[in-house]
Amino acid sequence: MREKARGEADQPFRILPRITPENEHFWTGGAEDELRFKRCRSCGYYIHPPAPRCPTCLSKELEVAAVSGRATVLTYTVNHQPWIPGFPTPYVVAIVEIEEQPGLRLMTNLVNCPIDAVRIGMPVRVRFEARDGVYLPLFEPVTG
Numbered sequence: 001m002r003e004k005a006r007g008e009a010d011q012p013f014r015i016l017p018r019i020t021p022e023n024e025h026f027w028t029g030g031a032e033d034e035l036r037f038k039r040c041r042s043c044g045y046y047i048h049p050p051a052p053r054c055p056t057c058l059s060k061e062l063e064v065a066a067v068s069g070r071a072t073v074l075t076y077t078v079n080h081q082p083w084i085p086g087f088p089t090p091y092v093v094a095i096v097e098i099e100e101q102p103g104l105r106l107m108t109n110l111v112n113c114p115i116d117a118v119r120i121g122m123p124v125r126v127r128f129e130a131r132d133g134v135y136l137p138l139f140e141p142v143t144g
C-alpha cells in the first residue's frame, strides 16, 4: 500500500473520482504538476470531459496535452451547508474557464483565498491536492 504524502492525513474527507483509462490523464497529471486534457490531433480542440472523438471535427486522433494551468473564475457559489461530514465550511465552489480555450471549463474549489475576495473574472491557477493517487485540480488566485 502506498504511503500517505506528508500532511495528507490531516486533510478533510473528500469524495474521490474513480480512475478509468479514459480519465486517468486528468486525475493523475498533478503528479507531474500538469493539468492535462484530451486534445484533438487534427484541429487542436481540448476535450473535457473525455470523449472517444473530437466534438468539433469528429476525428478519433486524440492525444493527451498539458495546459498552462491558468484560468479565470466564470462563476462561483459559497457553500455554508455541511453536506460532507468533516469537510469544513464555508468553501467556494467555482466554475473556471481554462485559458487555452473558451468553453473549456472545470467545476472546482477555490483555495488559498478569503471568501470575500472571490470575484467573477478573477485570474486563478491550478494547484493539486493529492489523495490516494488522485490529484484533484483546485484553483488559487494568481498573485503578483
Ligand SMILES: [Zn+2]
Pocket (backbone or CB within 6 Å): 040, 041, 042, 043, 044, 045, 054, 055, 056, 057, 058, 059
Ligand atoms: Zn478536432
